[in-house]
Amino acid sequence: MLKLLRKLAVEHCPTCNEIIQSQHSSICYTRACPHGHYTEETYSHLGVRIVYKK
Numbered sequence: 435m436l437k438l439l440r441k442l443a444v445e446h447c448p449t450c451n452e453i454i455q456s457q458h459s460s461i462c463y464t465r466a467c468p469h470g471h472y473t474e475e476t477y478s479h480l481g482v483r484i485v486y487k488k
């Protein structure tokens with residue numbers, strides 16, 4: 435279980451294998467590749483998750 439959580443905490447971009455960076459704001463939680471290949475936005479109050487892949 436601990437191993438699984440650690441794997442989820444450090445994800446890599448499927449395109450360039452760069453470490454996915456996460457950011458919190460008042461409305462959403464964003465995880466994104468620093469090169470813009472992958473963006474995931476989670477709106478926890480809406481229960482919505484949006485994923486953009488390039």
Ligand SMILES: [Zn+2]
Nearest residue numbers: 447450467471
């Ligand atoms: Zn990337």
